[in-house]
Amino acid sequence: MTDVNFKPDQPPLGRGADKSRTQQPEGSDTDGADTLSYDLIELLFFAYRDFTGDPDDVLAKYEFGRAHHRVLHFVDRNPGIMVTDLLGILRITKQSLGRVLKQLVDAGIIEQREGHHDRRQRLLYTTERGHALAVDLTSLQQKRLERALIGLPDGSDEIIRRFLLQMIDPEARPQILQLIRSLYDLKD
Amino acid sequence: MTDVNFKPDQPPLGRGADKSRTQQPEGSDTDGADTLSYDLIELLFFAYRDFTGDPDDVLAKYEFGRAHHRVLHFVDRNPGIMVTDLLGILRITKQSLGRVLKQLVDAGIIEQREGHHDRRQRLLYTTERGHALAVDLTSLQQKRLERALIGLPDGSDEIIRRFLLQMIDPEARPQILQLIRSLYDLKD
DNA sequence: AGAATTAAGTCAATATGACTGACGTAAATT
């Protein structure tokens, strides 16, 4: 255990930190709305890290990474999605998707079928195995979300949903609402 | 514009998707608590992506990436932090940090000073430039957070803060609460 | 005082996920 990396029982941080210029980097106001969202930045960072950490462990067994997870997730949620649309969702390039997708197809996780009307299309579906894996990963994340909602007042999930939606670039929201489907009533 | 990548005004997704096995991947319950957190997964994905997107654009001008941002952020928030503690926060290896840190030091963004009591330590501080950059990036993210809180009922930020904290692995929470300082009252 | 531990840095090799830009092919649309 020479190389330190994961230290759960670590002593408190910043013990020796001096206080020359600390705490209020953004101005001289006395702890107003700015400090408010300051810690949200960090909470979001840590929360998201742990949120993606759960699936990562499972994926490692398959020698897949986070990129595979994202593709698998959106294909499983949108069976028959076109490659082009998937690119639009993920905002990556064709080449990046290409490699990941090929690996998933080779591993029997995702299946490509020719479009019914348009034979250029390679519509994407999860196989049974792929679907099972997707469910696995999703339920890990769901469990974490459910745990996180425990003890919060009624209606908190609605607030959180609206918050997250409003975090998204306004131009992208319509697409995402459409993608998520079950959220139409959130449109304001 | 042959290669598609960033498509803000794109037509709706999943037009041609068929409905063979869709919507309810995780079981046969009639739209209960599972579907509830299902869309949270996706909202979190998109929200976090846009959240990190703002600083990315600024960092690109400096030829820095997200890794630099994370280091800069936590050094700025914890002046005089030790390398070891920073590794613990970021959960990356010494080697990964090393390169990024060196670039930041070379660019005059971060400064290393010898520990007062322990001369092995290289305590980390932002320079004036570095601090300015950190503030710049932070305020972008703050603005997004503030926009996201608009229109939500009173006390929503408290709910969101508690939600995010509970998303974090329980073992990691004490450290993070300590790190974030202004959140002690959130401890339940 | 000597041994063990800690803080930090470094070397080498490797993997993943992303990028740009150009090109090809088949099918559909105009």
Added chain:
DNA sequence: AATTTACGTCAGTCATATTGACTTAATTCT
């Protein structure tokens, strides 16, 4: 018939991360 679209592919590059081993200096433990 020409153009556009959907998809795939080649070649090269970059950023961020990894593992494992090793060194140096300083501190702490026995």
